[in-house]
Amino acid sequence: MATKGEQSKEKILTQATRVFNRQGFRTTTINDLLKATGTTKGNLYFHFSGKEEVGLEVLKREKAAFMQFLGSALTGDTPGAALDNFLRSALLKHRRSDFVGGCLFGNTALEASDTAPAFAELVAGVFDEWIGKIESKIAEAQQAGQVRRDLPARDLAELVVATVEGGIMQARLQKLEGPMSRALDTLRALLDLKV
Numbered sequence: 001m002a003t004k005g006e007q008s009k010e011k012i013l014t015q016a017t018r019v020f021n022r023q024g025f026r027t028t029t030i031n032d033l034l035k036a037t038g039t040t041k042g043n044l045y046f047h048f049s050g051k052e053e054v055g056l057e058v059l060k061r062e063k064a065a066f067m068q069f070l071g072s073a074l075t076g077d078t079p080g081a082a083l084d085n086f087l088r089s090a091l092l093k094h095r096r097s098d099f100v101g102g103c104l105f106g107n108t109a110l111e112a113s114d115t116a117p118a119f120a121e122l123v124a125g126v127f128d129e130w131i132g133k134i135e136s137k138i139a140e141a142q143q144a145g146q147v148r149r150d151l152p153a154r155d156l157a158e159l160v161v162a163t164v165e166g167g168i169m170q171a172r173l174q175k176l177e178g179p180m181s182r183a184l185d186t187l188r189a190l191l192d193l194k195v
Contacts, residue, residue: 009047012037017058021101024111025055025119052118059122062104066126069093070133079137080146081195083160086134087184090164095177102172106165131157141193148192156191163187 002010015036019028030051034041048054073089076082094102101107105126112119135157141147147156163183170179187193 005047008039008043012039012044012047012054013057013061016054017062017104018101020055020058021104021107024107025051025116026111052116056118056122059104059108059119059126063122063126066105067129070130074133074137076195078146078195079141079144080193082137083134083141083147083191083193084188084195086137087164087188090168091177091180091184094168094171094180099168099171099175099177099180103165103168106168127161131161134160138191146194159190160187 012033015038016033019032019036023032028051030041030044033051033054034044037044044054048057069089070086073086074082076085105123108119108123109127112123114120131154135153138147138156138160139153142149142153163186167180167183170183171177173179
């Protein structure tokens with residue numbers, strides 16, 4: 001069973017994730033975190049040296065959760081079915097959030113890539129690992145004749161990630177499923193995806 005201190009730290013990280021995802025790291029203040037978590041400044045600083053450390057911890061936890069999501073979403077009877085399942089799972093994940101918040105990694109890449117090197121490095125690692133997992137599945141699908149073979153798997157994987165991120169951004173902006181759904185359907189067609 002978690003100690004009271006561990007429970008307090010967990011609550012801070014859980015609530016901070018929601019705040020950072022909606023407001024971004026730069027505009028979120030310590031007072032925003034205190035209000036969201038219902039904790040005191042002393043308690044927050046007992047667990048973390050400041051907002052940046054909270055943010056980095058949030059990103060590390062979210063990376064682990066996202067890689068777990070990818071592991072379960074990139075499954076299917078065939079490589080093509082696994083890719084299709086990932087696309088459907090990504091849409092469902094954002095549908096459940098009513099397209100609020102978007103992708104923490106995409107948001108952070110846009111916000112912090114020029115100003116927060118530690119954040120940028122962590123997020124770059126997430127994208128590299130994500131692209132690598134998609135690339136492996138695309139290479140399998142190409143060998144099975146379920147994805148077009150005239151372009152390198154790495155290039156197609158980068159296209160998949162860019163399209164998913166762009167679809168998330170547009171759906172978040174409009175608070176509608178359509179932009180992401182259409183982007184993913186178009187991606188399926190461009191990949192010549194067969195399930």
